[in-house]
Amino acid sequence: MLSRGWALFLSGVGVWTWVIWPRFGLAIWRDPRSWTDGDVAQGAPTGFLWIHALLIVVSLVLGTAVGLLGLRAWLSVRRVGRGQ
Numbered sequence: 001m002l003s004r005g006w007a008l009f010l011s012g013v014g015v016w017t018w019v020i021w022p023r024f025g026l027a028i029w030r031d032p033r034s035w036t037d038g039d040v041a042q043g044a045p046t047g048f049l050w051i052h053a054l055l056i057v058v059s060l061v062l063g064t065a066v067g068l069l070g071l072r073a074w075l076s077v078r079r080v081g082r083g084q
Contacts, residue, residue, distance in 0.1 A: 002076075002077070008070070008074065011070035014064060017066075017067065021059050021060050022060075029049070034049035
């Protein structure tokens, strides 16, 4: 079983992931290197956009999993603390 501190840390990582990565995704979307014409959403997406999109999706999936594990651990610690 994880301690409360670790459960809180893992939950925080999950929240941090959802705060940071969508903002990064928006910055990548707006970056001229993401599009063949250099204008936002004009032309075809480049490898720069695809690679960063993959990184963002994987990070969000992993962050969600870590955050949910932290939440489950937190709830487990609370149940054990109450003697259930």
